[in-house]
Amino acid sequence: MRVAALALSTLLLAGCATAPQLQAGISRSEDVLAAYGQPRRIWPEADGGRTLEYSSQPMGRHCLMVRLGADGRVVSLEDGLSAASRARIEPGMTPEQVSRILGTERSRVFFRLSGEDVWDWTVEPDQIGYGLRFNVHFKDGRVVRTSQSMVFPNRRFPGLDD
Structure with a gap:
């Protein structure tokens, strides 16, 4: 788990918030699993899609959230712990x-x-x-x-x- 968290942190710190091999609208859930392994949690979405959570806590500083559509294609990738994401907490x-x-x-x-x-x-x-x-x-x-x-x-x- 620490190796995966370190790899994710290194990738995000290098300025690559989205992995080069993953592209919204093109990449599929199989591509995400091949790149990052099993997610910590899977969040179901109302439209039939799901969000895969790749948290690096407690030692890391990022949480990659990969949103998949109902068809299994990547819709978006974002760091759940970015300043913009933290600002959404009300x-x-x-x-x-x-x-x-x-x-x-x-x-x-x-x-x-x-x-x-x-x-x-x-x-x-x-x-x-x-x-x-x-x-x-x-x-x-x-x-x-x-x-x-x-x-x-x-x-x-x-x-x-x-």
Whole structure:
């Protein structure tokens, strides 16, 4: 799993948000499976198509979402953790709606005093020198807000962010 996540992260970091061998309208589901393997999750779509989720969490910073039409052809490829995708998260959304956009989360923490369940994703930072997490705060099963957390390198234990 880590090898697949590393390969996906490397591909996306290289500026190739869409794999060269995959093209919308031409490539088929078999091509996607050959390029990326089995998805972490498969989301059914109302039109008979489906979205394949290739999340690199907890260590990676991307989540490739491959939308397939009912005919099995690639409709679109996008990074579910891009700034544009994160901006789509709004108050009132359900956990399922959030997961369909961002993919599988890195972790979940419940804060008893505030009653918030906070999910987070590792994302690309705005600058080098630290890590960045995108947080979605749920209360009573609905998004109440989002936030970001900076993660500075651990000097005592290099390579560990937490």
